Amino acid sequence: MTTQSTSVERILGFGTDSGHTFGTVEIAYETFGTLNADRSNAILIEHALTGDTRVTEWWAGVVGPGEAVDTDKYFVVCANSLGGCSGTTGPQSTYDDGLAYGSRFPRVSIRDMARLEHNLTQILGIDSWVAVIGGSMGGARALEFALLDNRKVRKCAVIAAPAFCEADQIAWAMMQERAIELDADYYSGDYSAVGRFPGHGLGLARQIAHLTYRNDADLNERFSRRLRSEDYYEVSSYLDHQAKKLTARFDPHSYLVLTRALRDHDVRRGRSSDLTVALADACTDNLVVSVSSDRLFPPEQVGILAEALPGRVRHNVIDSPVGHDGFLTETEKISAVLADFLND
Numbered sequence: 001m002t003t004q005s006t007s008v009e010r011i012l013g014f015g016t017d018s019g020h021t022f023g024t025v026e027i028a029y030e031t032f033g034t035l036n037a038d039r040s041n042a043i044l045i046e047h048a049l050t051g052d053t054r055v056t057e058w059w060a061g062v063v064g065p066g067e068a069v070d071t072d073k074y075f076v077v078c079a080n081s082l083g084g085c086s087g088t089t090g091p092q093s094t095y096d097d098g099l100a101y102g103s104r105f106p107r108v109s110i111r112d113m114a115r116l117e118h119n120l121t122q123i124l125g126i127d128s129w130v131a132v133i134g135g136s137m138g139g140a141r142a143l144e145f146a147l148l149d150n151r152k153v154r155k156c157a158v159i160a161a162p163a164f165c166e167a168d169q170i171a172w173a174m175m176q177e178r179a180i181e182l183d184a185d186y187y188s189g190d191y192s193a194v195g196r197f198p199g200h201g202l203g204l205a206r207q208i209a210h211l212t213y214r215n216d217a218d219l220n221e222r223f224s225r226r227l228r229s230e231d232y233y234e235v236s237s238y239l240d241h242q243a244k245k246l247t248a249r250f251d252p253h254s255y256l257v258l259t260r261a262l263r264d265h266d267v268r269r270g271r272s273s274d275l276t277v278a279l280a281d282a283c284t285d286n287l288v289v290s291v292s293s294d295r296l297f298p299p300e301q302v303g304i305l306a307e308a309l310p311g312r313v314r315h316n317v318i319d320s321p322v323g324h325d326g327f328l329t330e331t332e333k334i335s336a337v338l339a340d341f342l343n344d
């Protein structure tokens with residue numbers, strides 16, 4: 001049975017790309033397995049947009065005892081992202097006045113998230129991670145983590161994520177932001193102070209997002225024109241279910257903060273407009289994975305990242321009908337490429 005623990009570290013005076021300085025930031029993380037004597041067997045896993053620290057749950061079959069990311073062999077760390085709602089400082093965290101940050105929560109970037117985890121790396125006393133691995137927003141986080149200091153990580157696996165978001169992803173994000181902001185219960189983000197919760201906005205945002213996580217052919221195959229009841233299609237019922245699931249476990253303002261961070265993801269910002277130059281300081285042992293039917297981050301866009309990375313780069317396209325969420329559901333295929341990468 002793998003040893004597991006949940007911890008929170010406090011970092012003082014943390015500055016963001018947007019110019020804000022947090023007096024104190026808390027970072028929540030879970031660890032799985034045991035750190036060896038020379039602290040050389042650690043792997044950092046980065047969760048996606050609505051993920052959390054429970055990586056052996058949301059990536060069961062990929063991370064766990066005897067899995068590709070073997071928690072009996074590696075010391076696996078999974079931290080909740082800055083701006084999240086699973087223990088790390090986010091919009092619902094308490095500000096200096098004892099109230100939730102709410103509308104006072106600053107714009108945070110993927111790079112801020114990675115920078116915070118470099119603080120965690122220092123606290124854990126890890127000189128160099130075996131690998132940093134992430135899917136979707138987690139892939140963007142992994143990429144920025146390696147770019148901030150590639151001496152701190154030996155391998156980098158970016159799954160279903162690009163070097164920068166394009167107009168199509170910005171457009172999908174905009175509709176999700178508007179869905180939450182236009183909810184009468186949003187109160188500019190200060191809804192918890194007035195005891196409200198913009199669940200309808202979050203649910204609609206999730207339904208928009210979920211359509212980008214699934215492939216159209218997959219949805220047509222699964223649901224066709226079947227009715228659940230009079231004038232209520234099965235596919236509508238499926239999307240209502242996804243909305244209900246997320247609103248039961250996620251904070252709307254966090255969703256907004258993280259969606260904006262991913263929308264603004266661009267490794268070239270502050271480095272170089274030439275992608276190859278911007279990635280020059282990335283890890284030199286890279287795995288890039290895309291999902292064949294992904295219509296959020298298509299293989300062609302992910303391939304642009306693979307082409308521009310330095311050093312050794314493998315680009316595997318996972319064959320799946322599912323779409324973007326294939327990085328979560330195709331556990332056997334994801335495990336196979338990750339195992340090869342880690343054992344090489």
Ligand SMILES: CC(=O)SCCNC(=O)CCNC(=O)[C@H](O)C(C)(C)COP(=O)(O)OP(=O)(O)OC[C@H]1O[C@@H](n2cnc3c(N)ncnc32)[C@H](O)[C@@H]1OP(=O)(O)O
Nearest residue numbers: 047048049050051052058135234235237238241325328329
């Ligand atoms: C990397 C990360 O950070 S992941 C972070 C996000 N984590 C999560 O989303 C955790 C929850 N995980 C999941 O939702 C799934 O594991 C995902 C995201 C991987 C999707 O996996 P899939 O197996 O393809 O699930 P799918 O999207 O088809 O949804 C199945 C659900 O829809 C329900 N469903 C299917 N059809 C219908 C319908 N017509 N009407 C209502 N409900 C329906 C199923 O009963 C099932 O319900 P459940 O989720 O309560 O078990």
Ligand SMILES: N[C@@H](CCO)C(=O)O
Nearest residue numbers: 048049050051136137
């Ligand atoms: N469906 C997963 C992946 C999205 O990129 C999530 O909700 O985080």
